[in-house]
Amino acid sequence: MRNSQPLAIRFLRSPILWGGLATAAFYGLIRMGVIGGALVDRYLLSHPVEYVATALFFIGLAVLGLKAVDVLRQSTLVGRVLLGSPPAQGERPAGCDVLLARLDDVSDSHQDDYLIRRLRELLRFVRARQSAESLDEQMQVLSETDTTRAEEGYALCNLITALIPVLGFLGTVIGITGALGHLAPDQLEQSLPRVMDGLYVAFDTTALALALTSLLMFVRFFVSQAERRLIEQVDRHVAVELEDRFIATGVKTVEGRDEIRQLAQRVFDNADRLVERQAQLWHQSMDAAGVRWSQMARAAGEQIRDVLGSALAEGLRSHAREITTAHQSLADQNRQHWNEIQKTQVQNTHSLASLQASLSHQAEVLERAIAAAGQVSTLEDALNRNLTQLRGANHFEQTAVSLAAAVQLLAARLGEPDLPDRIRLSGDETDQQAA
DSSP, X not given: OXXXXXXXXXXXXXXXXXXXXHHHHHHHHHHHTSSOOHHHHHHXXXXXXXXXXXXXXXXXXXXXXXXXXXXXXXXXXXXXXXXOOXXXXXXOGGGHHHHHHHHHTSOGGGXXXXXXXXXXXXXXXXXXXXXXXXXXXXXXXXXXXXHHHHHHTTHHHHHHHHHHHXXXXXXXXXXXXXXXXXXXXXXXXXXXXXXXXXXXXXXXXHHHXXXXXXXXXXXXXXXXXXXXXXXXXXXXXXXXXHXXXXXOOGGGSHHHHXXXXXXXXXXXXXXXXXXXXXXXXXXXXXXXXXXXXXXHHHHHHHHXXXXXXXXXXXXXXXXXXXXXXXXXXXXXXXXXXXXXXXXXXXHHHHHHHHXXXXXXXXXXXXXXXHHHHHHHHHHHHHHHHHXXXXXXXXXXXHHHHHHHHHHHHHHHHHTOTXXXXXXXXXXXXXXXXXX
């Protein structure tokens, strides 16, 4: 197959080129005053978003215009006999090379047409198989392929149709933002015109986008319908050119059809049995998997239970050991404390015993002192009587001194130094007694 479209041809068929030229021409006419008016100034010249939306609209129109021109150009080829009349006895698959050469003789401008491309692919299909079997199915497949390819040709137009409303909403957001930015509550009357201008831009861009999108979708509908009718005409023309052109094979005979029908029936039966067998295997596999999962879950549960039981038992044993150790330590501390208390009590008992012995000794001393005091009193009385008897003796003073010494000696022995004071040996009294 030849090179369908040189680079220059593809460039000239670029919708972006023709859309850009249409946009430049349109705004050039506006600048020259050929096209003008209040609506044009308001909806096409008020904001950059309007320029972009208009440019996209013309690019979309260029896509649809080029599509329409291509459909009209291909329609001129449909209906022409391109392969010639078939032989009376039918065409053999080996003659596909001659038929392909006839297609190559068509002008270069039609080499990428639906009809030429469809015929070429079908002839190659027959040549590759050396039979016209399944030619009808291949025709249907190629028809669906061309329909899909035709829809893909509107990809740029679909993108522009979705993008223009987005630009309109963008202009709305920009206009409302500008209006709010110019709003001054303290100078409402002065800022109101600028706020209104921003709101005009906001709503005008949306209105322009919706209008351009609606017009673009309206034109696209008619162009796509024309292209769909073209594909249907190609389907009919291809069927006329190829359907009864080639020699019928054994498959076309009644016996061959019966054999194929029986073979197909056996294949269907085997497929049904395989499906049923596969379903049974699936059920068995699911049941086995369920049992296996149950066993695994049970084993996992038992393992978890054992692990948890072992961990809990070990934890309880460790806790019991810690409690036993703490109890033993506390018992040792209490025992040591009680030993210290017992030692203290023993020491206190010894101290009390020593104190008791000391008190007993003091009591004995006190008893002896009391007894000695009684004896001293008796002695004093005896001395006083003796003194009374010895009043008139010549050696009274010497006797008194001797008695005083005796008393002092007795007092020193008893620990009572004040006892001699009870002996009244003043000079006057002695003299009086002596007198």
